[in-house]
Amino acid sequence: MVDRSVPGEPDSNSEEPVVLVVDDDEAMREALRSLLESVDLRVEMFRSAAAFLQADLPTTPCCIVLDVRLPGQSGLELQAELMREDIRIPIIFITGHGDVPMSVKALKAGAIDFLVKPFRDQDLLDAIGAAIELDRKRRGEDAMRFDVRARYDALTGREQQILKCVTDGLLNKQVAHELGVSEITVKIHRGNVMRKMGAKSLPDLVRMAEALSLSPARPAR
C-alpha cells in the first residue's frame, strides 16, 4: 500500500480530478460513468474492494464513490482498511438501503457523504465536488508541508531552535535569554529563518511551524 502512495506533484491545482467508483452492479457503474463524464469528470470503475485495492491509485485529486454492500469485503470494511493504511482519499458512500447506524458509522469514520440510491444527481455531484476540493486542499497542504519540511531541514540547528522559539511566541529578548545568545544574533538568525523558509510575515512562519509539528516527517499523499 505504502509503496503505491507516491507523493503528488507539489503544484496539483492544474491536475485533472478522478472519481473512483466501486460498485458491484454493472448498471449502476455504467450510470455513474455516464453521469460523471457528462460533467467532464474522469471516472475509474471497480467492481469490488479487492479490485480497487489491486489498482494503482491516481496521483491527482480524487474521491471514492463506494457502494456499502459489496461481494466479499464490504464498503465499510474497505473504508477501515484505507484508514489503517493512511490512505485519506475522501469517500462518498452510496447504498441501496442505508440504515441510520450504518450511515453514522461511515460518517464517523470520515466519510464525506452517505447517499441512498436512487439519489439526486446534484447531491452526488455536490458531494463529489466537495470531496475533490477537500482532496485537492489536502494534497496542497501535503505538498506545502513537504516543501516547508525540506526548507526546515535546510536550516542550521541554531536557526531551527530560533524558529521554534519565535513561533512559540517568545520575544527576541526572551529567545536570546533562552538560548544564551545576544539579542542581535537572534535577530540575524531570525532574518535568515524568514528568508530560508520563504515566510513573508511572522504569522506565515507560525502556520509553517504548525504544519511541521502537526504532520509527520514523511510526506503523505
Added chain:
Amino acid sequence: MRLFRHAQLKHLGTLWLIGGAILALATWACFALGLNSATAGFVYLAIIVGLSLWDSFLSSAIFSVAAVAALNYFFISPIFTFEVQYASDIPLLGIFALTSFVITGLVRRLQHSTATLRRQAQLLDLTHDTVVARDRNDAITFWNRGAEQLYGWSRAEATGTVSHSLLKTVFPEDRKSIDETLQRSGHWEGELVNTSKNGVQVTVASRWSLQRDADGQRIGTLETNNDITERRRAEEVLRRSQAAYLAEAQKLSLTGSFGWNAATGDVFWSEQSFAVLGYAATVQPSIAAMLDRVHPDDVESVRQAFDRTSTRQGEFDIEFRLSMPGGAIKQVHAVARAMEGELNRAQFVGALMDVTAARQAESRLHQAQAQVAHVARVTSLGALSASIAHEVNQPLAAIVSQGEASLRWLHREEPRLDEVDASIRHVIANGKRASEIVQRIRALIRKTGQQDSPLNLNTLVEEVVPLVRHEAARHRALLRLELAADLPAIRGDPIQLQQVIINLIINAVQAMTAVEDRTRVVVVRSGADGRDHVLLEVEDSGPGIDDTHAGQIFEAFFTTKPDGMGIGLSICRSIVEAHGGQIIAASRVPEPGAILRCILPISGSPLDGFPPGAASSPG
C-alpha cells in the same frame, strides 16, 4: 327261524295232504270211469301243473313221481302191480314223467320271473323319482308311484294320455332338437318345467332313454324325472341375495360393473353402472350411450382407449370425466380386461368407479397443501424482503442516474447525442430488469403456477439467484452455481420448485452463521443421473447435520433455529414428493457441511409422478 320252519312244514303238510287227496280222488274217478292210461295221464298232468303253481319244484317233482307210480299201478296192465306188460307202455310212462317235470319246471321259472318283476315294480314305486314310460306316440304306458305323488294323477288316470300335454311340459330347447339328440345318442338330459294336477309348477331334471326293438326301431321312451324345484328355488334365493348384496355393495362403493363384447358390440351395465352414468334402467346399454355422457374434452381419449382395447385386446384403465345432464361433472375411473377363457378374447368385463368424491378430497388436500406452501413462500419472501428491495432498487437507481446523465449530456453547450442515446438504452434495459424482478416476485407470491409445464432446472435456479444472493452476501456467504449443461426437462409447478430452491439456499446460508474459521460457501449444483432423474444439490460449509436430527429434519415444525418455524424443509419435501421425487439430507465429507439433495423424475419418464391435472379441481 323255527317259526318259519313250522309255517313251512304246515304249508307243505297242507299241500301234500290236499295234493295226495286230489290225486287219490282223480285216480278213483278215472278208475271208476274206466279211462285208459293216456287219458288218466292227462288228468294227472293237469293236476300236477295246478299243484306246481302252488309250491316248489321239489313238491311238484314228488307229485310227478307219485302220479307216474299211480298211472303204472292202476292203469297199465297188469293193473295193481308196478310191472309193465307191454313194452309200448314204457314210452308212455317216460313221456308222462318227462312232460310233468318240464311243465312243472316251466311253471316254476314263470313264477320266479313274475316275482322278480313284481319286486322291481315295487322298487320303481319306492323311488321318489318319477318313472314314466312312453310309447312311440308319447302316450304313457307306465306311471310309477313317484309320478303319482309328484304330479298328482294316479297311474290309471295317467296311463294312455300324451305325457307332455298332460304335464304342460316346458322344454329347455326345441322339441325337435331333443328328438334328434335322442335319436342320435339314445339319451337326452335336461331341465323341464311341468305343471302338476293341482297347477303347481315343478322343475325336474329329466333323463330320457330311447327304447328300441330288436330291429332297432323306436318303440318308446323311458323318462325319469328328479324334482329339483326346491334346489332351484334355493339357488334362486341364494342368487337373489348374492345379487342383492352385490348391488348394495356396488351402490355403497359407487362402483358399477359392465360387460362388453368388442366383436358384437353388446354391452351390459349393472344397476350401479346405470346410476353412475345417470341413465334410467330402460336405456339400452351401449358404448355410444356411455360416450354421450363423457365430458367433451375427454371423449377422444376414452374413444381411443376403447379402440385400443378392442383391437389389441389389452387391458383398459382410464380416468375421465362425465358431463351429466344438469351440468354436474363426475370423475370416473374405468378398468376392464378381457375375460379369461374367451377364445377370441373379445369379451371384456370391467368396473366403472365414481371417484368424484375421492378426487375432490384429493383436490382439497392439494389446495390445502398449496395454501400452506403459499404461506411459507410468502413468509420466506418476507424474510428476503431486504434482499429483494435491494434487487429492485438497484436498476431503479441506475435508471435515475442514467436519466439525469442523459439530461446533462443533452443540455451541454454542445449536446452529446451519442451519450444521450447510450444512456436511454441503459434506462430501458434497467427498466426491463426491474420489471422482471417484480414479475418474478409476483409469480412467487401467486398461489399457484403453471401446474404441469416442462421445466429446465438450471433456469429455475438462475431465476431465484437474484432473490437470494444479497441474503447470502448479508451473511457473508459465497453463492456458487455448478449447473450441468444439457439437463433433461422436468415437469411440474415452477413456482413450487423455485420455492424449494430458495428454501434450501436460505437454509444453507443460515446454517453457516456461526462459521468463522472457514469460508462460508453455498454451492448449488444440478446434474442428471443419466437415466430418468435430475438432481439438485445445495451444499453448505456449515456444521452439518447432527445425527440425532437426521431423521427429523423434514418433519413439520422441526427446527434447530431459535426463531425458526420448522416449515421450510417439510414444505420442500411435500413439494418434491408431489413432483414424484424425493429429498434426502446428508453430511458433507470430509469437510464439515451438509448436502440437501432433491431427485426429480424427468419429463416423460415412467416415474414422472406428477399426474396431469391431478391438482386441478374436477370440472
